Amino acid sequence: MLIDSHAHLEMPEFKGDLEEVIQRAKASGVTSIFTVGTERKDWKRAFDIANSHPSIYAILGVHPHNVKEIDDLTYAELRDLCQGEKVKAYGEIGLDFFRNLSPREVQLDRFREQIALAKELKLPIVVHDREAHQETLEILRSEKAGECGGIIHCFSGDYDMAKKCLDMGFTISVPGSITFKNAGEFQDIVKRLPLESILVETDAPYLTPVPFRGKRNEPSYVRYTAQKIAEIKKIPFEKVAEVTTVNALRVFGIKEGRL
Numbered sequence: 001m002l003i004d005s006h007a008h009l010e011m012p013e014f015k016g017d018l019e020e021v022i023q024r025a026k027a028s029g030v031t032s033i034f035t036v037g038t039e040r041k042d043w044k045r046a047f048d049i050a051n052s053h054p055s056i057y058a059i060l061g062v063h064p065h066n067v068k069e070i071d072d073l074t075y076a077e078l079r080d081l082c083q084g085e086k087v088k089a090y091g092e093i094g095l096d097f098f099r100n101l102s103p104r105e106v107q108l109d110r111f112r113e114q115i116a117l118a119k120e121l122k123l124p125i126v127v128h129d130r131e132a133h134q135e136t137l138e139i140l141r142s143e144k145a146g147e148c149g150g151i152i153h154c155f156s157g158d159y160d161m162a163k164k165c166l167d168m169g170f171t172i173s174v175p176g177s178i179t180f181k182n183a184g185e186f187q188d189i190v191k192r193l194p195l196e197s198i199l200v201e202t203d204a205p206y207l208t209p210v211p212f213r214g215k216r217n218e219p220s221y222v223r224y225t226a227q228k229i230a231e232i233k234k235i236p237f238e239k240v241a242e243v244t245t246v247n248a249l250r251v252f253g254i255k256e257g258r259l
């Protein structure tokens with residue numbers, strides 16, 4: 001069993017073959033998928049996909065790329081949707097200083113606001129941090145984000161940052177990029193982190209692992225990430241699958257998942 005803690009099944013890339021994608025995930029041992037609606041136009045679809053599949057869950061929020069679109073209605077709408085019983089986390093929220101699709105100042109303010117909203121909703125957060133490690137840590141600390149906890153998804157910081165995130169009560173989610181040839185430094189970090197602090201994710205349709213790099217990513221490929229972790233840590237694949245599954249169920253507060 002495996003859990004894909006972060007995918008984007010509501011995106012247009014899956015419009016044509018969503019059910020096949022879900023079946024392939026099931027056939028490769030994936031018991032639950034968390035689909036992340038990152039902007040208003042995607043929330044309802046993510047919500048509906050979760051509600052029509054027993055072991056698909058939704059994560060809703062405003063991605064740092066889209067925070068410039070937040071208006072008076074945004075948080076009211078999210079507050080409402082997040083009451084749904086299949087919504088298990090708030091996100092992805094954070095900072096993306098690589099693409100800067102929203103102005104940095106706006107990203108910083110909206111990140112703070114959304115942490116406060118997640119706490120009010122009593123949901124763990126899913127954090128997106130790209131080239132904004134110091135600022136991300138600073139905000140998580142000053143906003144006391146450890147009170148809601150959650151996941152640093154597609155982790156890209158160094159070991160010291162990972163350690164600080166764990167100390168605040170966060171888990172580290174490992175994407176398919178760990179299989180890439182140039183991922184030596186990240187592999188080293190994962191090697192040093194306790195398995196109890198790690199989740200696996202695809203971020204599908206993005207970040208496709210080897211051997212499918214270059215193609216569309218999908219939840220069934222999460223096993224290549226788990227396999228790579230097993231190889232790096234020199235432990236059986238089954239152990240990685242089992243422990244990362246228990247970790248995900250704990251973080252999201254779910255008893256058991258089954259597709």
Ligand SMILES: [Zn+2]
Pocket residue numbers: 092128129153154
């Ligand atoms: Zn992200």
Ligand SMILES: [Zn+2]
Pocket residue numbers: 006008036092203
């Ligand atoms: Zn994502």
